[in-house]
Amino acid sequence: xxxxxxxxLLRGVQPSQPRxxxxxxxxxxxxxFEFTSIAQGMVAADAMLKRTHxxxxxxxxxxxxxxxxxxxxxxxxxxxxxxxxxxxxxDSLRDVVWLPGVHPSVLHAFRPQSVPTEATALGIIETLTAxxxxxxxxxxxxxxxxxxxxxxxxxxxxxxxxxxLMGAVSDVEAALELVRVQNLALVKAVVIxxxxxxxxxxxxxxxxxxx
Numbered sequence: 001x002x003x004x005x006x007x008x009l010l011r012g013v014q015p016s017q018p019r020x021x022x023x024x025x026x027x028x029x030x031x032x033f034e035f036t037s038i039a040q041g042m043v044a045a046d047a048m049l050k051r052t053h054x055x056x057x058x059x060x061x062x063x064x065x066x067x068x069x070x071x072x073x074x075x076x077x078x079x080x081x082x083x084x085x086x087x088x089x090x091d092s093l094r095d096v097v098w099l100p101g102v103h104p105s106v107l108h109a110f111r112p113q114s115v116p117t118e119a120t121a122l123g124i125i126e127t128l129t130a131x132x133x134x135x136x137x138x139x140x141x142x143x144x145x146x147x148x149x150x151x152x153x154x155x156x157x158x159x160x161x162x163x164x165l166m167g168a169v170s171d172v173e174a175a176l177e178l179v180r181v182q183n184l185a186l187v188k189a190v191v192i193x194x195x196x197x198x199x200x201x202x203x204x205x206x207x208x209x210x211x
Contacts, residue, residue, distance in 0.1 A: 013071050026073060028102065029074070030070065030098075030134070031071050031097065032134050033085050033095075034062075034096070034129050035092045036066055036093075036094045036129050036136055037067070038065065038067045040090065041067025041092065042067065044088035044092075045069045048069070049080060051084035054081045055072045057072050061084070062153060062154035063089075063156065063158060068153065079098070079124070089148060094129060095130070097116045097131035097136050102138060103137075105141045105147070105148045108148070109149065121128070121195065122192045122195040124163075124164060124190050124192070125140070125162070125176065125189050126186070126187040127160060132161065132184040133151060133153060133162065135182070136163055136179045137151055139175075140163070143172045143175060145168075146167035146172055151161075176189040
């Protein structure tokens with residue numbers, strides 16, 4: 001079974017020589033941690049990397065003074081990193097999500113490459129935490145025939161996160177209902193049935209007022 005690294009997925013490229021997973025039946029997995037203490041989050045990130053072999057996807061500060069750490073790799077390795085992050089993060093760990101078989105679309109949505117030209121509906125998922133947004137995106141794309149268009153975590157959102165998805169109205173509504181059932185630190189999950197073309201060009205990929 002070939003293993004496509006999370007870094008390659010984020011770049012949207014295929015590796016020339018796919019790495020072979022050493023665990024039969026294993027799939028790439030992802031864990032995202034959100035810490036309320038920047039210092040303790042940095043301690044936790046270091047502890048994860050020292051405990052097991054995982055890819056450090058990204059680590060850094062986000063508003064409002066929190067620290068995000070994303071790691072990926074084989075399921076067993078990320079599960080071990082999950083334990084290390086929880087131990088080292090202690091009471092500074094605000095939220096965490098672990099996706100043993102993360103959908104590739106979730107990673108691509110961090111860096112949208114193109115804007116869809118045709119879609120009947122826009123789904124908007126607003127969450128209180130970054131891990132909740134990642135989980136919501138994965139639940140949506142695995143449970144309904146939709147396209148994830150972008151994921152925005154924390155910065156410029158007062159700590160909240162945003163997931164945008166597109167598709168037929170019935171499919172978008174089905175995806176949002178799955179997210180609501182999960183109750184993933186949800187603020188709002190709404191659908192715009194017929195998104196105006198001019199607004200679509202403005203909103204997909206970048207939701208900040210000043211770009």
